[in-house]
Amino acid sequence: MILSRSNVVHYLLDQGLLGYDSVVDDEVMVSDSTRRNRNFKVLRGAKQGFFIKQVQGWDAQTVATLAAEAGCYRLAREEPGLSALAAIVPRDLLYDAQRHILVTGLLPNAESLMEHHRRLNAFPVEVARLLGGQLGRLHREPMPPLEGRAEASLFRRQPPWALSSHLSGTMFGALSGGSSKLLQILQAYPDFQRTLDEMRRDWRLERLVHGDLKWENCVVYPAGSEDGRLDARIVDWELADIGDPAWDVGGMLQAYICFWILTMQFDGEVPLATVEKTAPYPIARMQPSIRAFWTAYAAELELDPQAADTMLMRGVKYGAARMIQTAYEAMQYSPQISPSALALLQVSLNILKEPKRAATELLGL
Ligand SMILES: Nc1ncnc2c1ncn2[C@@H]1O[C@H](COP(=O)(O)OP(=O)(O)O)[C@@H](O)[C@H]1O
Ligand SMILES: [Mg+2]
DSSP, X not given: OOOOTTTHHHHHXXXXXXXXXXXXXXXXXXXXXXXXXXXXXXXXXXXEEEEEEEOSSOSHHHHHXXXXXXXXXXXXXXXXXXXXXXXXXXXXXXXXXXXXXXXEEOOTTOEEHHHHHXXXXXXXXXXXXXHHHHHHHHHHXXXXXXXTSGGGGGOOOOOOGGGGTTSTXXXXXXXXXXXXXXXXXXXHOHHHHHHHHHHHHXXXXXXXXXXXXXXXXXXXEEOSSTTOOXXXXXXOOTTOEEEOHHHHHHHHHHHHHHHHHHTSOOOTTOOHHHHGGGOSSOHHHHHHHHHHHHHHHHHXXXXXXXXXXXXXXXXXXXXXXXXXXXXHHHHTTOSSOOHHHHHHHHHHHHHHHOHHHIIIIITOO
């Protein structure tokens, strides 16, 4: 069964998540927000809503990633030791392993952090602080033993592919012109080789990590209190794994840098240093939020200044590696490498070579 706008309500009725009477009494609204997956939002009246996600490709890997997300939600619900995880995920309602469908509670009047920043044309520090705290609490929480649980096999304990992206033969299948150029560049610069090799060797299997942290996967919504405060949840746990917390920290840090770069207007051969001067969203405008995120994160982990510094450097470097992935994703269907993808690679390499300088000058930390 492939979900569509016209059958998704029937599906919820069949699964017992919606009652027939409620459908008659209340207006049920369905909107399609398909992206990588087939996604639907279903709203019943003002009170009850569902977010429904079904895989588009039914290959083993795609199916396994949705199963991993469902597994995280199940662990959050059932493992008392994972209360920080439970506090930052949406409410999970159903995982249909036959049809590869996941249903969570729709967060009311929500938008992704990307949409939030774009709508406000600003980068509010409160939300950044909130997310830093949530991530810090997640990473403080040791993984309970999973022996005997089905979820144990969901986590592959693999470093992300970006850390091997400079090795030839790591990517298979048809590559776009843009992606293969990108890989050629990685292979041509010894500094990419050296730093990515180092980071792969230094990869730690420490905590449950989200694995794909970026603004699109952070959801903000009104907390419902009188003061109009916002709350946040982290969604899309398909790449969750037991791994290195620095990857998640880096994911968040690079999101700011990528937004700064990807909103610049590149014009032919004009160098980045020139284009940067007319960036619509100068990185300096985001620095207060970057600081708020990092400070809240480090506070939750109760790191002493030296440990915080080490963690920050690792986060900055893994974030730079994550930028390679962001550039790759942007080039997946592009016949040629774009100037903005080249700029992402250039900035990534600069950060990898001088992470300390990047932390101060770029991130304002
Ligand atoms: N439970 C939810 N309530 C409200 N919005 C959500 C919910 N889950 C996801 N979203 C929104 O839908 C978008 C896509 O969801 P996500 O799980 O990231 O799907 P995909 O795997 O297709 O990227 C998110 O960026 C977020 O804005
Ligand atoms: Mg997503």
